[in-house]
Amino acid sequence: MNSATRLELLSLVDGLCEGDLSDSQCARLEELVLADAAARRLYVRGIQLHGQLAWDAAGLGDREQLFELELQAASWGEPPNIGTFAAPLPSACRSTENTTNNGLSSATGRWRMLWGSIAALVLCALTIHWWPTASSGPLPGPQHVVVDQVPPEAPGEVVSPGIPSVRLPGERTHVDAAEPTDIGPIIDPPDVRIPQQSLVALIDREIQANWQANGITPAARAEDAEWLRRVHLDLAGRIPTIAEAERFLHSDSQDKRQQVLDRLLDGDEFPAYLSLVWSNLLVGRRPEVNVDALRGYLERQFAANRPWSEVVTHLVTATGDGDSNGAANFLLAHFNNEAVPATAFTARVLLGRQLHCSQCHQHPAIASWDQDEFWQFNACFQQTRIEEQLLVDQETGERRRVRSLVDEPGVAGSYYETLRGVMKVAYPGYRGEEIPLSPEVNRREQLAQLMLSGDENDVARAFVNRMWEHLLGHGFTLQVDDLGPHAPVSHPELFNELTRRFVASGYDVRELVTAICQSEAYQLSSQTESVPELDDPDRGTLPLFSRAYLKRLSPEQMFHSVLVASGARGLDLYHSRDLLDLRQSWIEQFFSTDETEENTELTTFDGSLPQALTLMNGELVRDVTDLDSAEFLGSVIRESDSDVEKIRRICLATLSRYPTTSELNSIRQLLRGYVRQRSERSVPPRIAAAEGLSDLYWAYLNSAEFSVNH
Amino acid sequence: MASPLSQEFVREFTRTQRPLYLFILAQVGDAIRAEEILQDTNVVLLSKHQQFREGTNFLAWARQVATFEVLQSRQRQRRDKLRFSEEFVTAVANDAAEESDLAELRRKALQECLQALKADDRELIQRRYQPGSSGKELAEDLGRPANSVYQSLSRIRRSLLDCVERRVAQDTV
Numbered sequence: 001m002n003s004a005t006r007l008e009l010l011s012l013v014d015g016l017c018e019g020d021l022s023d024s025q026c027a028r029l030e031e032l033v034l035a036d037a038a039a040r041r042l043y044v045r046g047i048q049l050h051g052q053l054a055w056d057a058a059g060l061g062d063r064e065q066l067f068e069l070e071l072q073a074a075s076w077g078e079p080p081n082i083g084t085f086a087a088p089l090p091s092a093c094r095s096t097e098n099t100t101n102n103g104l105s106s107a108t109g110r111w112r113m114l115w116g117s118i119a120a121l122v123l124c125a126l127t128i129h130w131w132p133t134a135s136s137g138p139l140p141g142p143q144h145v146v147v148d149q150v151p152p153e154a155p156g157e158v159v160s161p162g163i164p165s166v167r168l169p170g171e172r173t174h175v176d177a178a179e180p181t182d183i184g185p186i187i188d189p190p191d192v193r194i195p196q197q198s199l200v201a202l203i204d205r206e207i208q209a210n211w212q213a214n215g216i217t218p219a220a221r222a223e224d225a226e227w228l229r230r231v232h233l234d235l236a237g238r239i240p241t242i243a244e245a246e247r248f249l250h251s252d253s254q255d256k257r258q259q260v261l262d263r264l265l266d267g268d269e270f271p272a273y274l275s276l277v278w279s280n281l282l283v284g285r286r287p288e289v290n291v292d293a294l295r296g297y298l299e300r301q302f303a304a305n306r307p308w309s310e311v312v313t314h315l316v317t318a319t320g321d322g323d324s325n326g327a328a329n330f331l332l333a334h335f336n337n338e339a340v341p342a343t344a345f346t347a348r349v350l351l352g353r354q355l356h357c358s359q360c361h362q363h364p365a366i367a368s369w370d371q372d373e374f375w376q377f378n379a380c381f382q383q384t385r386i387e388e389q390l391l392v393d394q395e396t397g398e399r400r401r402v403r404s405l406v407d408e409p410g411v412a413g414s415y416y417e418t419l420r421g422v423m424k425v426a427y428p429g430y431r432g433e434e435i436p437l438s439p440e441v442n443r444r445e446q447l448a449q450l451m452l453s454g455d456e457n458d459v460a461r462a463f464v465n466r467m468w469e470h471l472l473g474h475g476f477t478l479q480v481d482d483l484g485p486h487a488p489v490s491h492p493e494l495f496n497e498l499t500r501r502f503v504a505s506g507y508d509v510r511e512l513v514t515a516i517c518q519s520e521a522y523q524l525s526s527q528t529e530s531v532p533e534l535d536d537p538d539r540g541t542l543p544l545f546s547r548a549y550l551k552r553l554s555p556e557q558m559f560h561s562v563l564v565a566s567g568a569r570g571l572d573l574y575h576s577r578d579l580l581d582l583r584q585s586w587i588e589q590f591f592s593t594d595e596t597e598e599n600t601e602l603t604t605f606d607g608s609l610p611q612a613l614t615l616m617n618g619e620l621v622r623d624v625t626d627l628d629s630a631e632f633l634g635s636v637i638r639e640s641d642s643d644v645e646k647i648r649r650i651c652l653a654t655l656s657r658y659p660t661t662s663e664l665n666s667i668r669q670l671l672r673g674y675v676r677q678r679s680e681r682s683v684p685p686r687i688a689a690a691e692g693l694s695d696l697y698w699a700y701l702n703s704a705e706f707s708v709n710h
Numbered sequence: 711m712a713s714p715l716s717q718e719f720v721r722e723f724t725r726t727q728r729p730l731y732l733f734i735l736a737q738v739g740d741a742i743r744a745e746e747i748l749q750d751t752n753v754v755l756l757s758k759h760q761q762f763r764e765g766t767n768f769l770a771w772a773r774q775v776a777t778f779e780v781l782q783s784r785q786r787q788r789r790d791k792l793r794f795s796e797e798f799v800t801a802v803a804n805d806a807a808e809e810s811d812l813a814e815l816r817r818k819a820l821q822e823c824l825q826a827l828k829a830d831d832r833e834l835i836q837r838r839y840q841p842g843s844s845g846k847e848l849a850e851d852l853g854r855p856a857n858s859v860y861q862s863l864s865r866i867r868r869s870l871l872d873c874v875e876r877r878v879a880q881d882t883v
Contacts (some may be wrong), residue, residue: 010864010868010871011864014860014863016740017741018741018845018860019741026793030794034798040801040805041805043736043802044805044806045809045871045875046867047735047869048735048806048809048813049874050741050742051731051736051741052732052816052820053835053867054729054741054839057836057840209855209858213861214861492857493857590830619743
């Protein structure tokens with residue numbers, strides 16, 4: 001039994017003694033206990049501890065004495081009144097659901113890579129020590145020593161800062177959507193007043209309360225360099241340029257973090273990067289549709305900060321072809337196999353629900369998620385068909401197939417086979433709400449309205465969880481797109497409140513992202529002396545956000561960052577056709593699509609050895625580190641005065657920080673050794689030094705530190 | 711008219727209540743039902759008190775009765791209301807019996823561990839286990855979010871469990 005199982009079991013026992021274990025949790029408890037003698041023993045000890053505490057009110061009462069008196073008295077007369085033996089027992093404690101069964105053990109060692117040069121080996125030692133959580137040491141054993149507990153900080157009440165500026169729905173900067181407006185009603189944001197406390201204060205209060213409750217001391221505030229790199233990767237999809245890093249690190253301004261945040265959120269890259277992230281979720285990385293048009297559509301929406309509800313409505317109700325209506329590409333990509341993938345993707349990506357399991361059987365944990373629900377949802381797409389046309393391109397004369405979504409008034413349902421092999425028909429509906437069966441009723445429009453109804457709906461919930469995960473490394477649930485009664489939530493009150501406020505704000509994406517980026521949790525360092533046992537989502541605990549979790553760079557972030565580190569100036573990462581093509585062909589090495597019922601995408605981009613080798617030996621990195629072609633490296637070697645300065649600039653360009661003193665010393669020593677060695681083979685020192693620096697640059701680009709957002 | 715209970719019986723009966731309760735609790739997983747079954751067991755024990763022979767193992771005898779009562783209770787319960795499977799109950803019964811032998815040892819250790827808690831934590835756990843209290847009420851009393859109170863309780867229970875384990879290990883070495 002490892003420590004994750006131990007934690008999971010204890011949390012199930014907690015749920016049991018609180019009297020609110022669900023059936024599936026109960027089944028899980030049985031499974032764990034039956035699998036292992038140690039688990040059985042732990043279960044018995046856990047539940048009996050609860051019994052001991054309940055028996056004599058946590059040491060306050062002494063029931064034995066009471067009994068004895070009672071029995072003594074009774075033994076001389078009538079048989080005792082047995083009812084009095086049962087002192088009222090506390091009936092319920094409640095579940096904390098601290099852990100879940102997903103042992104997401106990350107093979108942390110995989111960040112380490114095999115390196116081929118001497119410089120790299122030494123750097124390896126340098127950067128690995130930097131990585132406290134990446135070492136795959138033994139599991140931390142139970143370390144609770146009651147007397148040694150760190151006293152939590154005084155439970156300071158967070159004072160809500162004055163009256164926050166409330167942006168009423170009507171006041172939103174109105175930019176006319178460039179999108180076709182005839183593709184469905186736009187749900188007006190409900191006119192709900194935003195409660196008093198600012199979003200940031202709300203987040204901070206709830207997160208802190210949880211730290212205190214768990215006796216966890218959060219990590220220190222991140223160093224400027226660490227934070228700057230993180231916020232650029234999260235909002236612009238790339239590391240900061242050397243100029244941006246220098247300006248920020250040397251700035252004395254009090255609110256320099258806020259300034260950077262404003263610059264990034266108002267810049268062109270934020271909407272472009274967010275659209276890239278969402279198009280990957282919506283159609284994957286190798287779609288057969290016009291992904292540029294989809295990204296263009298999303299980018300315009302994000303740039304104008306249009307409500308997310310509007311985007312969802314457009315995506316679900318889109319008609320026409322994918323070239324002229326970018327939003328149509330989402331459903332066009334998934335309309336194969338009777339729109340089963342369209343159903344599954346809409347549920348999973350837009351609603352955070354793993355409905356596809358119930359395509360063939362009832363959800364294992366939630367009785368109401370049955371086959372009928374899946375097929376009712378699916379029936380919403382059965383008024384729509386794909387029309388194909390052959391078009392001849394005016395300029396090139398090439399023939400192209402163009403596919404369009406066309407609505408056809410009709411009353412068809414969805415047919416499916418039950419587990420018993422009985423054919424059944426399902427009529428359109430969403431979560432128990434039926435959509436009228438009439439040719440005049442546009443089912444997809446009805447569906448969009450139902451999805452967005454209520455002040456705490458699944459669309460908002462799924463989006464909040466996604467953005468939270470995007471910025472903080474984990475969602476409120478262990479799996480970001482698997483919400484529901486079966487999935488434990490780390491901060492239920494906060495999650496609900498954020499969802500309500502997101503709806504109340506008119507699905508204001510910018511406001512949500514800003515608040516999360518301003519929160520205390522986002523400012524924390526990823527480095528801690530030791531990982532708290534209670535906050536280790538990689539080992540299956542729910543996240544408590546007491547440090548910044550490490551996020552591996554996505555292929556796009558990696559690609560952009562290598563380019564930025566190359567020092568090339570004036571790059572338009574998101575709009576230059578050449579770069580987009582280059583990126584696509586680079587990324588395609590790692591991805592392939594299965595056109596199945598779930599249109600799953602397979603990736604080899606997982607930080608594994610093949611990927612590391614592709615990176616190390618691939619053209620991308622080679623071009624950047626090659627002495628003849630590398631612009632930046634050349635300029636560093638020519639223009640910087642001293643060795644120290646050269647090393648500092650290379651470190652800043654790649655890792656967005658200056659080297660530490662010991663790091664600097666080791667590198668200098670290494671470089672000197674290398675030059676001496678090469679001199680013995682009559683290589684001129686100047687050339688040998690340049691080779692050494694090139695090695696260093698290459699090593700930094702391939703380091704664990706570079707490939708992770710921390 | 712029942713014959714009077716012997717001194718010895720009263721002493722043994724009293725001493726056995728806690729281990730018996732813990733033994734039952736592990737098999738049913740529900741404090742209230744464990745209490746009910748304990749009462750049923752007590753009725754049987756008291757009505758058969760003449761069968762008890764001084765010097766024999768009272769707890770072992772009582773556990774046999776309790777095992778039977780657990781079974782009876784399961785049969786009365788509607789199938790769908792049963793928490794645990796037959797297999798589970800059988801599997802834990804042995805450990806539950808062994809552990810209930812150590813109940814007194816663990817009770818003492820727990821007393822010490824409760825004293826070693828931080829004052830705040832001790833107060834919290836005592837309020838939670840006040841007769842008639844519940845985690846929910848406690849959260850309302852404290853004005854804290856229920857979830858955070860549950861998490862605190864969970865943490866304190868875990869540290870108590872570890873602490874008891876250590877003390878018992880020390881004592882038995």
